[in-house]
Amino acid sequence: MCGITGWASFRPPTDHDAPARASVIEAMTATLTPRGPDAGGVWLGEHAAIGHRRLAVIDLTGGVQPMTDRAESPALVLSYSGEVYNHHRLRSELRSRGHDFRTRSDTEVVLRAYAEWGEDVADHLEGMFAFAVWDTRAERLLLVRDRLGVKPLYWAAVDGGLAFASEPKALFAHPEIRPRVDADGLREAYSLLFNTGPTVWSGVREVEPGGLLVLDRSGIRERRYWQLEARPHGDGRDETVERFGELVGRAARGQLEADVPLCSLLSGGIDSTVLTALLADELQLREGPSARIRSYAVDYSDQAEEFTGDVLRTGHDTPFAAEAGAFIGTDHSTVVLDPRALLDPEHRRAVVVARDSPIGVGDMDTSLYLLFGEIRRHSTVALSGEAADEVFGGYPWFHSPKALAARTFPWLLVTGDEAAMPLNPGLDLRIGEFRDDTYRDSLAAVPHLDDETPTEHRQREMQYLSLTRWLRQLLHRKDRLSMAQGLEVRVPYCDHRLVEYAFSTPWELKSFDGREKSLLRAVGAGLAPESVLYRPKNHYPATHHPDYNRGLQNMARDALADETVRSLADETLIKPCLDTAPDQLQWGHRLRLERVVDLALWLDHHQPELAL
Missing domain, CATH: 3.60.20.10 (Aminohydrolase, N-terminal nucleophile (Ntn) domain)
Incomplete structure (x- = not known):
């Protein structure tokens, strides 16, 4: 890389x-x-x-x-x-x-x-x-x-x-x-x-x-030279599971080559656990039964005591990651981060510089950057489970009647205006119109088959939008923050043959057991603990410590002291987030503060000409 x-x-x-x-x-x-x-x-x-x-x-x-x-x-x-x-x-x-x-x-x-x-x-x-x-x-x-x-x-x-x-x-x-x-x-x-x-x-x-x-x-x-196409799917359930097993296995095995130390990112979810198990098996075939792959997870010093669920997180990752590592037989490590490290101005600045963008996800970006820095002390290559949710239908919006009925990008129901830093209304950016126009154009680009049912038609739209848009920002985040630490991250679930086959697989097969990622769960049978196979979808962890919220509020107050930041941000919606008790600050409102801080760092580093 x-x-x-x-x-x-x-x-x-x-x-x-x-x-x-x-x-x-x-x-x-x-x-x-x-x-x-x-x-x-x-x-x-x-x-x-x-x-x-x-x-x-x-x-x-x-x-x-x-x-x-x-x-x-x-x-x-x-x-x-x-x-x-x-x-x-x-x-x-x-x-x-x-x-x-x-x-x-x-x-x-x-x-x-x-x-x-x-x-x-x-x-x-x-x-x-x-x-x-x-x-x-x-x-x-x-x-x-x-x-x-x-x-x-x-x-x-x-x-x-x-x-x-x-x-x-x-x-x-x-x-x-x-x-x-x-x-x-x-x-x-x-x-x-x-x-x-x-x-x-x-x-x-x-x-x-x-x-x-x-x-x-x-x-x-x-x-x-390549784009997604809708193709007829003639395989039954057993054939489809077998074919997915072949594709996932081939992608994992093919990405194990390196002349430098290699490891796996193991969060304790089904995506990373199945991938790590396949990598561990292949490594033993190549190097002998005593070979063990390194695996890494991230946690926060307060997580066990302070964890509270939110719209993105249903549970504490670490116990599941440790169980998965023991089940597979990896050399597993958990990198535990302190809230103070996440608030360190130099760490925050390094993340913003790496991204070249004011848009990120705050402490989750900083923790990923620090995790990659710790991994880089021992490995040069890491393999990650990115794209499994897009490929196998893992996100809530594939299963939510509200999201399926909404005439907008499904992730905006979670990460829309309530989560994004609101911009100054005086800028008159007409983002709502922009979203509506872009959504219509995006749906017009989705390939379909002539005989699709309404359910199949809508699910193909959801997968297309997820693969061609939502996934891109995840890959951007993973690339920038890993490469800023000199670490190469590989993503086997992005193998284009796997993606092509998944895109043409009917929704009734993708959800044959009545829940998300049915086909990956079938592929993973015997490769992961039952507790992991049937665990609900959990997003990347965030710290829940009030001290972090308190420190973030102070950083956001300092950011708003800058005249240019104030000219871009809607203070009337941000200031109430500054006055909320730290232990009562909701995740979406906290993200507003994260983006105010990042905006200030981005402006200070790049000194961009603003032609508004």
Whole structure:
């Protein structure tokens, strides 16, 4: 896992350009050092500059980047982030087609695959990736992002071309790209719709998941090489369970390769427990019966005494995680965090800097960042259960009549205006209209079969919205906070073959036992304790300690002392949250305070131009 950046421009260079261009690509690359703490490099040509920061995971000595197809007068230059899990098979195929290899890295497989298939290269890759190829012969830049958008990739126009990067902060190191925010950007950030394409930053866009972008002398061209399709499902229940078992198992086994220490995130829920069990079994097959995978959970020093349920959490994770670890036989650790660590201003600032965005989830972001920092002391790669809820129908909105009947994005019933920091009404952003328009457009994009029942039709909409929107912000959060600590997180449930099969599986099979995640529960039989298999859905834990609430209220008061923060936030709805007794502060109202604090940190760090 790494950080990539660079640009291509067809503006004629001058004799004075070379030193400045070298300085710029070095500065852009340096901003991504946390993503790639092991090594860095740049390549500079007449019309392109390519930078790379490396987190070494496979072929520690051979996978140095930017990688070229040959040492002298290269025709191709690659900067690549991610993991291609079918690289061994592709290497054999490419060798049979006459390609020679200097390394055993998956990076070189991507490079040679481009040489063989050009912009169709993505069709042959399985994994999570974002990469740029500069083709000196064709004078063409290709940007490619994986199918589910696990790895980020941003771009912005520059004179004569475009610049690209794993994170916006690298783009802002280019002299032609400044951090600027307009009304459209605030709508994107605070509407909680998780569009892909436009961002909070004016002029900065994302390459679509499953998409690619080509820049050459004729201009910029974008297209999707993959998207969800509705296909007839002919398998019965037993066949479907068997097929899901094969797909989940293959995804888990295929992502276990690493030349560095590897671990699993084990929360005590069904998603992470089934995944960890499959990883543990595969590790023993490869290394012997004594092999044990490390597993990690997070908890708070007050949780056992202070836990109270809310709209997202039904119970205390730690006992279930410990039981699951013992059942599987992992080397299990619980990272226990103190509320004071979550309030540490430097930790909060580091999280906001990592996100490049004012929108997060407060203490849950900070705790995840700290958890990843602790894991990084022992492991470089972690596997996570992200996307199981989207794939198997685990969220409450798949099962709530109210959510199914609502004509809006289902998560807004939980994380809408009551949870988001309210913006100053004087800004007149018309977020309600924006949400309505976006919802209509989103439903229009959902693929359907002609013979769907009304229930099947609606559930396909819910899964499509969850996979193409809600999941994106979870993947964004996981990528930014893990890479800020130099930790690679893999997500086997995002395997596109698993997602495709799930999207075409009828709802009556997904809920055949009358509750959420029926098919994953069937796959997990014997892999997890019964208590975990039948445990209700529980979201990522938050601290419940009044001292945290009290400290957060103080930080929010300080944030509101800033004139710019006050101009953006609706004080009339925020101030009552400051006056509430700390032990009575509701989760949704607390999130308002979290976002006031994050807004202040974001403004202070980026110093954006506000064009409202």
